[in-house]
Amino acid sequence: MSSSPEAARRAAARPAEVGGAAVLSAQVAVPGADAASGADGSGAGVAWAVGAPIADIRAPGGPIETRWDRRRFEARLVNPANRRRLTVIVVGTGLAGASAAATLGEAGYRVKSYCFQDSPRRAHSIAAQGGINAAKNYRNDGDSVHRLFYDTVKGGDFRSRESNVHRLAQVSVEIIDQCVAQGVPFAREYGGLLDNRSFGGAQVSRTFYARGQTGQQLLLGAYQALERQVAAGTVQAFTRHEMLDLVVADGRARGIVVRDLVTGEVSVETADAVVLATGGYGNVFFLSTNAKGCNVTATWRAHRRGALFANPCFTQIHPTCIPQSGPHQSKLTLMSESLRNDGRVWVPLRAGDGRAPGDIPEAERDYYLERVYPAFGNLVPRDIASRAAKNVCDEGRGVGPGGLGVYLDFADAIARLGRPAVEERYGNLFEMYQRITGEDPYEVPMRIYPAVHYTMGGLWVDYDLRSTIPGLFVIGEANFSDHGANRLGASALMQGLADGYFVLPNTINDYLAGGPFPALDAANPAVSSALSDVTGRISRLLSVDGDRTVDSFHRELGRIMWEHCGMERTDAGLRKAVGEIRSLREEFWSRVRVPSSGAGLNQSLERAGRVADFLELAELMCVDALHRTESCGGHFRAESQTPDGEALRDDERFSYVAAWEWTGGVPVLHREPLEFEYVTPSQRSYK
Amino acid sequence: MNLTLRIWRQAGPDVRGRMVAYQVTGVSPDMSFLEVLDMLNERLTLEGADPVAFDHDCREGICGACGVVVNGVPHGPQKATTTCQLHMRHFRDGDTIDVEPWRARAFPVVKDLVVDRGALDRVIQAGGYVSAPTGSAPDAHALPVPKADADAAFEAATCIGCGACVAACPNGSAMLFTAAKVTHLGLLPQGQPERQSRVLDMVAAQDEAGFGGCTNTGECTAVCPKGIPLETIGQLNRDYLQASRRPARSRS
Numbered sequence: 001m002s003s004s005p006e007a008a009r010r011a012a013a014r015p016a017e018v019g020g021a022a023v024l025s026a027q028v029a030v031p032g033a034d035a036a037s038g039a040d041g042s043g044a045g046v047a048w049a050v051g052a053p054i055a056d057i058r059a060p061g062g063p064i065e066t067r068w069d070r071r072r073f074e075a076r077l078v079n080p081a082n083r084r085r086l087t088v089i090v091v092g093t094g095l096a097g098a099s100a101a102a103t104l105g106e107a108g109y110r111v112k113s114y115c116f117q118d119s120p121r122r123a124h125s126i127a128a129q130g131g132i133n134a135a136k137n138y139r140n141d142g143d144s145v146h147r148l149f150y151d152t153v154k155g156g157d158f159r160s161r162e163s164n165v166h167r168l169a170q171v172s173v174e175i176i177d178q179c180v181a182q183g184v185p186f187a188r189e190y191g192g193l194l195d196n197r198s199f200g201g202a203q204v205s206r207t208f209y210a211r212g213q214t215g216q217q218l219l220l221g222a223y224q225a226l227e228r229q230v231a232a233g234t235v236q237a238f239t240r241h242e243m244l245d246l247v248v249a250d251g252r253a254r255g256i257v258v259r260d261l262v263t264g265e266v267s268v269e270t271a272d273a274v275v276l277a278t279g280g281y282g283n284v285f286f287l288s289t290n291a292k293g294c295n296v297t298a299t300w301r302a303h304r305r306g307a308l309f310a311n312p313c314f315t316q317i318h319p320t321c322i323p324q325s326g327p328h329q330s331k332l333t334l335m336s337e338s339l340r341n342d343g344r345v346w347v348p349l350r351a352g353d354g355r356a357p358g359d360i361p362e363a364e365r366d367y368y369l370e371r372v373y374p375a376f377g378n379l380v381p382r383d384i385a386s387r388a389a390k391n392v393c394d395e396g397r398g399v400g401p402g403g404l405g406v407y408l409d410f411a412d413a414i415a416r417l418g419r420p421a422v423e424e425r426y427g428n429l430f431e432m433y434q435r436i437t438g439e440d441p442y443e444v445p446m447r448i449y450p451a452v453h454y455t456m457g458g459l460w461v462d463y464d465l466r467s468t469i470p471g472l473f474v475i476g477e478a479n480f481s482d483h484g485a486n487r488l489g490a491s492a493l494m495q496g497l498a499d500g501y502f503v504l505p506n507t508i509n510d511y512l513a514g515g516p517f518p519a520l521d522a523a524n525p526a527v528s529s530a531l532s533d534v535t536g537r538i539s540r541l542l543s544v545d546g547d548r549t550v551d552s553f554h555r556e557l558g559r560i561m562w563e564h565c566g567m568e569r570t571d572a573g574l575r576k577a578v579g580e581i582r583s584l585r586e587e588f589w590s591r592v593r594v595p596s597s598g599a600g601l602n603q604s605l606e607r608a609g610r611v612a613d614f615l616e617l618a619e620l621m622c623v624d625a626l627h628r629t630e631s632c633g634g635h636f637r638a639e640s641q642t643p644d645g646e647a648l649r650d651d652e653r654f655s656y657v658a659a660w661e662w663t664g665g666v667p668v669l670h671r672e673p674l675e676f677e678y679v680t681p682s683q684r685s686y687k
Numbered sequence: 688m689n690l691t692l693r694i695w696r697q698a699g700p701d702v703r704g705r706m707v708a709y710q711v712t713g714v715s716p717d718m719s720f721l722e723v724l725d726m727l728n729e730r731l732t733l734e735g736a737d738p739v740a741f742d743h744d745c746r747e748g749i750c751g752a753c754g755v756v757v758n759g760v761p762h763g764p765q766k767a768t769t770t771c772q773l774h775m776r777h778f779r780d781g782d783t784i785d786v787e788p789w790r791a792r793a794f795p796v797v798k799d800l801v802v803d804r805g806a807l808d809r810v811i812q813a814g815g816y817v818s819a820p821t822g823s824a825p826d827a828h829a830l831p832v833p834k835a836d837a838d839a840a841f842e843a844a845t846c847i848g849c850g851a852c853v854a855a856c857p858n859g860s861a862m863l864f865t866a867a868k869v870t871h872l873g874l875l876p877q878g879q880p881e882r883q884s885r886v887l888d889m890v891a892a893q894d895e896a897g898f899g900g901c902t903n904t905g906e907c908t909a910v911c912p913k914g915i916p917l918e919t920i921g922q923l924n925r926d927y928l929q930a931s932r933r934p935a936r937s938r939s
Contacts, residue, residue, distance in 0.1 A: 103821040122750040181824035183817045183877045185841035192831025224816035231812040291744040325717040601798045
């Protein structure tokens, strides 16, 4: 068991967290000295209150290398015979959800798996292109668990927890073994061993890949493992089912309210624990690289039921996406970061240079990433590459329609390696680019521009991946835990699978050892009120019968967010955004038109519910961005930059996780201080 | 561009459907096919009509959710391209375009262009996996795999499970889908222990799910957005024959 200083540390931390969110509300302080409130130009007041700090009481102290081993040893177990009596709901079937459901099924729990798509295999992890990191050091290039840990903490701009990140780096090694055993066809060399490539933010080659379809291959591995458990009877799969609320009874997460998207039936499903693996909320921007169906509803509803939402303003803008072609655009398409291994980013030296790229001589091109960041060159982390692209476009040197684009040029790579080698590495990406733009990237340089891609923020979880609601676990992109203020490339797949295959299946036992919990019947007020909340909301959406479509609201919200809460944020802009979001939300509830009825398949109704939640989340994102007056990672506050325009952190005031509590009114901030024992926070330099 | 879309409208699984013509104007050649449907749906919503239901998600050709029959061809006229990646620059102003759902006995229509493809999941459940419970894996480099095998396995594994092959097949067979998985796992050393039971059980599940038999017509591979080659079916047949000649190895 824990040593005595350890026990003391935990005891000291406990009062702040015990009892979860219910107690937190009682501790809400009146707006403190550092709780800003005030009016913006348009008169809308933006306020928040500061509550008690929060602590991660389940993270073991002591040497970081053995923390995960010790936590696994200290966590309670459930014997195999008892597992059959325990039910776990897993919502979402991406890398985290599918791998967790499969692994819990293998362990013998009764698992219910839900997804809104028509098959678990379609979750958006399928679209991840570039690769997955693992500290295998197969290249003998100086990699190690410690280096992956270090790179990830630094890459996240020192806004993540050391304990979590170190565990992630440790587990990364097992993920590759597991996936290979499942038959994931990773790229290999002629000797039959696995190939690697490099990704941004690292000087070693530790990224494993399957051409430009790594996410697809990893997800199919997890999906197949999931279907194997469906056949074995341990997992029940519910497709075309959407979670619309969380059931919290006696302070514990005990189930979900789901709508069968085909029949329209709304029901409550109960369990001993609920796992959310529902991905990120990038679609709050309308245009993003996320799939059209990606949404925040599951996590937002859990937030409204008491789960704290951490760092909502930490969003990742990916530097290499295909630029928007017109106002009809329904989504943006990513071009994998791996392209920056061989492609060179440039713009014309002179503003307003309208010549075709081939007519611009070498001397009149500015390979700005190589110039400004000679050490990392084209492989600087995503936040830095995105901001650099924005800067050159702001200077009027952007290319393509509207000047919102930069070149990603493969001419050198084709000359150096030959076209077949380039085709082998990136063939499918080049094809995709050509289909969308009608241009051939083997002949003319690609045009790329940053786009919203990933959200580092998410529901707050402790070391066990438990949210502040007992019995509610959150894994993958849906939680906030591992990437700080900026995620490194090829780390999302790593985190999703780490959480699903290895972390959650070990930590959830500790909670389930306290079960089974008493059965909940339909008459239980927690069940009936959650159910009537959902059905009431659906009727409200259908009854507005206004004169604007759901998409028109979503597009408008996206424009507000991109303008004010995107690549660069300012105090004035964020205050303005909050005002605009509030009036848009009001307008939504008085003017939205959702055709048809709630009985049966109604895709407009599905979208309306998701947009209604985005309209609430958007405000919290802006409040979070407003309160964090420092710049860090993907969060760039114009007021806080170094003389050469890099993000300027303020560790003194902001070295914490901002975990927000829903009150229905003014949101309440709970701070979790970040301590760095192994990596000393420094000004990130990739120069 | 101005177009006429004739779209299959069917309110539910047990209701008779019919083709309904819609005029759409102001279509940009840079739009994707699904963006034209989006545009039409915006208009229908404001007119008080029921928008056209269609499946879609990633809109970058990898999730396999989308897929409609465009002028009689699953995913439309562009080779190796999903419906979401089909752009209007491949059509001409004034065209009339027929839009229908996948049609196959194993894929009942849910609504309009949306069908139920759950049968494909059931085929995978029957054996489309390697039994490797989490935690049981040896080091990834314990077993080298010849590059050619790994590459060929990858090619087969790129199947997105959209079901276009079934929609294109005159028999409504899912053979290309099943063969892609049998080939992917059968080419890798990790897939060997279950190779025989896999092929027998997946083929049986396919029959049970209501898919037709394969007569090597080849329409499947012609419409496959990932270009899964017909040879995979040859591979499946070899494996099936070999497995059938031995004492029963099916698990079921």
